Amino acid sequence: MFQLAPNHQNDIVRTAKVSFTFDGKSLLAHEGESLAAALMRAKLLHLSDSPADGSPRGVFCCMGLCQECVVQVGGKTIESCRLPVSQDLQVISGRR
DSSP states (O other), rough: OOOOOOOOOOOOOOOOEEEEEEEEEEEEETTSSSSHHHHHTTOOOOEEOOTTTTEEEESSSSSSSSOEEEEETEEEEEEEEOOBOOTTTTEEBBBB
């Protein structure tokens, strides 16, 4: 027999929304959530290109191990799944 878990949706407390940019496009996210989660919610899935063949890359492992979701922040390459969103964060995709 199956027993469904209770719905705790109304118990979730979210942090304040902050504004950030991705390739010049202004987006909103909850402060402190991962950039990868915020970009997926915005349906922005193509984050970089493969250096080998130029094929699109995006979020894969969500743990910072695979480097598929790398983006540019302040001239540095960083995995979007390891970067918390903050107010006025400026992100550039790794697309060619």
